[in-house]
Amino acid sequence: MGIHPFSPEGRQQALQEMGKQTVDLLIIGGGITGSGLARDAALRGLKVALLEKVDFGYGTSSRSSKLVHGGVRYLAYGEVNLVRESARERKVLKKIAPHLIHSLPFVFPLYKGESLMKFRAGFFLFDKLAGSTKSEKHKVLSVEEVRESVPALRDPLIGGIVYGEYITEDARFTLLNAISAAEQGALVANHAEVTDFIIEGAKVIGAKMTDKLSGETYEIHAKVTVNATGPWAEQLLANNRFSAPKKLLISKGIHLVFDATRIPIKGAVALKSPSGKEGFMIRRWNYVYVGTTDVQHDGIIDQPQADRKAVNHLLDMSQECFPDLNLTEDDILGTWAGVRPLISEGNKSSRDTSRHDEIWKIKDGLLTVAGGKLTTYRPMADRIMVSVGKELGIELPDNHRTEEVILPGGDIKGDFEQxxxxMTKKLGDLGFSDETAERLIWLYGTAIEDLLQYANEDPAWLEPIALGVPAIKAEVRLALEKEMALSLTDFLDRRSALLIFSKDHGVESAKTVAHIMGERLQWSDEHKREQINIYLELQQKHLTDSIRV
Structure with a gap:
């Protein structure tokens, strides 16, 4: 077996290769846009390099609402094409990542004074745009059926509608696209920050980059460079004395996390409070999360934090929609915040601003992509590749392979439920709890076999990372050997989802994980302590206690 491209050695090899040759396409930014683009370009046979300054999904792509959704609400804005594209893409993503894109029945309750026929007309159109099969089409629910899925929902309820959506783990989904790109020959590295563009005459011919782990600098030459840095796109251009043709509107959205015993819903529900607040609640494992705000964000875009006004808004909405549950701030287990890079449309609010994407030619050899959403990253990459082909002066084959090549862990024979x-039985026979088994199957798919393989060498790899935590030590080893996890936060936040979806936000796990990572990456005791302190500081930012009034 050769070196895995997402091992520490594979990353180092990729950096050295980047410095030796001229690639066809250099992509800056390892969110879903950049990672998906790298996969698309590599599948078409281009020589590709992908650089991410922190980690895959570090920005927007690990702080979304975790939905692969059809965007039914955009019908109200007349965005039929966006809805059609989003709704149809969901099936493609489910096909290439059946282990990570999970069906989510979404209940839309109706209250006294609302017209069932009006909302059904919208869902009829949505089903048509989505190409829904008979079993996928929306259904009308009685009051009793609504309450079966959503107990304690407020009155005066008159019924509801249920339609199909999908939930994912956004950070891992982004990671799998980056890994898939590397498996197709792309040269990929995280913790690699682009500092300057390389300009020759009137053309951008690549970029200078610093390896943030070693301090080494590299010059990467490329025929075309794409700035896919999302919220940082304008900043990267400005740092190099370039300007964007349009302004970005940075919107912040936050979510609150509760224990599912406090809000015992199934699936998901759209929320409409008597005072006019709107949002949603989604069940994931033993948690329920509530979202989301959509307001202009003028603060720093690195590691945005929930703010008091947004927390109060979502908590008030939850209390109004579930008056009998007596929810208080003490029930909030944690929060997360993310920023969306929208293309400004003058005086429009962030909520009313379109989620469409655009490609801007900044200079010969340099493109910038702006806007877009997770669900439509694949057709977005296709549109970018049209511009890349023009810059290269070649006719590119189409991107049909991006819907045929399965993402790592998704090579499941037959039906996912089967x-x-x-796998639940197999893991149960090995002594795993139902909670641990569900989490592992949900996140890893067939890569669970890698985790079990480690146990053939040493059964200790199947031990929990910490007492009562539904994660195992083998996950850390997998993240090190095949997922390019190079910091404690890389693992606890973006590989394992323990920062947001565990009772203690990964605090009890931090020491064990730092020890395992430190052994493999040759960390000193001081560096281990530093990694733990960085993580604990991040973890604190996800608690309501840390939010200033």
Whole structure:
């Protein structure tokens, strides 16, 4: 076996290769846009390099609402094409990542005074745009059926509608696209920050980059460079004395996390409070999260934090929609905040601003992509590749392979539910709790076999990372050997989802994970302590206690 491209050695090899040759396409930014673009370009046979300054999904792509959704609400804005594209893409993403894109019945309750026929007309159109099969089409629910899925929902309820959506783990989904790109020959590295563009005459011919782990600098030459840095796109251009043709509107959205015993819903529900607040609640494992705000954000875009006004807004909405549950701030387990890079449309609010994407030619050899959303990253990459082809002066083959090549862990034979049943029994026989088994199947798919393989060498790899935590030590080893996790936060936040979806936000796990990572990456005791302190500081920012009034 050769070196895995997402091992520490594979990353180093990629950096050295980047410095030796001229690539066809250099992509800056390892969010879903950049990672998906790298995969698309590599599948078309281009020589590709992908650089991410922190980690895959570090910005927007690990702080979304975790939905692969059809965007039914955009019908109200007349964005039929966006809805059609989003709704149809969901099936493609489910096909290439059946282990990470999970069905989510979404209940839309109706209250006294609302017209069932009006809302059904919208869902009829949505089903048509989505190409829904008979089993996928929306259904009308009685009051009793609504309450079966959403107990304690406020009155005066008159019924509801249920339609199909999908939930994912956004950071891992982004990571899998980056890994898939590397498996197709792309040269990929995280913790690699682009500092300057290389300009020759009137053309951008690549970029200078610093390896943030070693301090080494590299010059990467490329025929075309794409700035896919999302919220940082304008900043990267400005740092190099370039300007964007349009302004970005940075919107912040936050979410609150509760224990599912406090809000015992199934699936998801759209929320409409008597005072006019709107949002949603989504069940994930033993948690329920509430979202989301959509307001202009003028603060720093690195590691945005929930703010008091947004927390109060979502908590008030939850209390109004579930008056009998007596929810208080003490029930909030944690929060997360993310920023969306929208293309400004003058005086429009962030909520009313379109989620469409645009490609801007900044200079010969340099493109910038702006806007877009997770669900439509694949057709977005296709549109970018049209511009890349023009810059290269070549006719590119189409991107049909991006919907045929399965993402790592998704090579499930047959039906996912059947796979889930078989794997649940297998893990149960090994002594895993149902909670641990569900989490592992949900996140890793067939890569669970890698985790179990480690146990053949040493059964200790199957031990929990910490007492009562539904994660195992083998996950850390997998993240090190095949997922380019190079910091404690890389693992606890973006590989394992323990920062947001665990009772203690990964605090009890931090020491064990730092020890395992430190052994492999040759960290000193001082560096281990530093990594733990950085993580604990981040973890504190996700608690309501840390939010200033």
């Amino acid at each position: 796979f889930k049943g078989q």
